[in-house]
Amino acid sequence: MPRTRKSLPAVASLAFRAPQGFDIADPDELSEVLRRAANTRIEYRPATKKEPFRSVYAVAGTDRMQLFANSALATHYSCSSSSEQRGLVIIPFLGHGLIRCDGQSVAWGGGQAVYHPSDASSGEATPRSLVGVYATFATLQALARTMLGADSSGVPDQPLDLSKPRSLDLDVAGVQFGQIFRHHMELLNAMGGDGERMQRSGLDDMMLRAITMLLAPERFLADDPVPPRTDGRVAEVCDYICANLDRKITLTDLESLSGLSARSLQHRFRAAFGRTPMQWLTDQRLAAVRQRILSATPGITLTEIASPYFGNLGDFARQYRERFGERPSETLQRIQRKRLKT
Numbered sequence: 001m002p003r004t005r006k007s008l009p010a011v012a013s014l015a016f017r018a019p020q021g022f023d024i025a026d027p028d029e030l031s032e033v034l035r036r037a038a039n040t041r042i043e044y045r046p047a048t049k050k051e052p053f054r055s056v057y058a059v060a061g062t063d064r065m066q067l068f069a070n071s072a073l074a075t076h077y078s079c080s081s082s083s084e085q086r087g088l089v090i091i092p093f094l095g096h097g098l099i100r101c102d103g104q105s106v107a108w109g110g111g112q113a114v115y116h117p118s119d120a121s122s123g124e125a126t127p128r129s130l131v132g133v134y135a136t137f138a139t140l141q142a143l144a145r146t147m148l149g150a151d152s153s154g155v156p157d158q159p160l161d162l163s164k165p166r167s168l169d170l171d172v173a174g175v176q177f178g179q180i181f182r183h184h185m186e187l188l189n190a191m192g193g194d195g196e197r198m199q200r201s202g203l204d205d206m207m208l209r210a211i212t213m214l215l216a217p218e219r220f221l222a223d224d225p226v227p228p229r230t231d232g233r234v235a236e237v238c239d240y241i242c243a244n245l246d247r248k249i250t251l252t253d254l255e256s257l258s259g260l261s262a263r264s265l266q267h268r269f270r271a272a273f274g275r276t277p278m279q280w281l282t283d284q285r286l287a288a289v290r291q292r293i294l295s296a297t298p299g300i301t302l303t304e305i306a307s308p309y310f311g312n313l314g315d316f317a318r319q320y321r322e323r324f325g326e327r328p329s330e331t332l333q334r335i336q337r338k339r340l341k342t
Helices: 027-038 137-148 179-190 195-202 203-215 232-242 251-258 262-273 279-295 301-308 315-324 328-341
Strands: 019-022 042-046 055-061 065-072 075-079 085-094 097-101 102-110 112-117 122-123 128-136 166-169
Touching: 019 027, 027 042, 055 195, 085 097, 085 137, 085 179, 097 112, 102 166, 102 179, 112 203, 122 301, 128 137, 128 203, 137 251, 179 203, 195 203, 203 251, 232 251, 232 262, 232 279, 251 262, 251 279, 262 279, 279 301, 279 315, 279 328, 301 315, 301 328, 315 328
Parallel strands: none
Antiparallel strands: 019 055, 042 075, 055 065, 065 128, 075 122, 085 112, 085 128, 097 102, 097 122, 112 166
């Protein structure tokens, strides 16, 4: 008799949920599903012949990264090499495991993530809940160069070592990456696990930046001196922001435009405005929306006014009230009442 869903063995909760995913209790079926999805031969089996098998996945992604959440019982696996030049970072939230790749054995769990390239590997894991992030070498290296300052002397063409598997400490230099990734999963859940929303909001950029820092904390978390202020670069970034307020703008975009690292750019903006670049961007968007409200024609709604500038209208309303001392709806109602009187 086939196993019913009610009789499936329990697994831990997924780190995020998404419209795309699968729940499989047969290792051969899982291997076939993953082969079709990842174009890689992966074989799974239970930890022992007598133990049950179950593996649950949720999948999301953008044009820059692929993301999966996995909760499963104890398993062994083996994976063939892939022709794709990409790396995988596994971020565990529960459980432990071991990966054998390129002649090395690398452990994960207990405050350690793991990176390995698309080489043949094998391993085993206890019951677990984890997130895996795939990104191409080109994407990671380009982002690392941008974060370090594209025109800075001494920045190599390939700042990241992506050739060998290794453990990655999730608590390093005072930065708790485990908490950062948990927060990212909460945000992704709030977006319904939708890849397009993840990309439009910039969440994929946030995650890739954290992954890049995790891969080379010695480059990104070490103290560096405050560079001399260059008003021309700040002005260029400001001009770009003001010309693109209704478009998605990420910190990576501003780094690429200015040729400065995130830290250098933030120092210069704080020196000029007492605000970070992204805070200054929010200020300009709030000012633009307020101006549109003040000049609104009868019948226009607050959603129509604000949505080109803010993806989350709840956050917009809170920030607007903090900035201007009243809710945006109150401003709009006041203006509309005044026009009716005249």
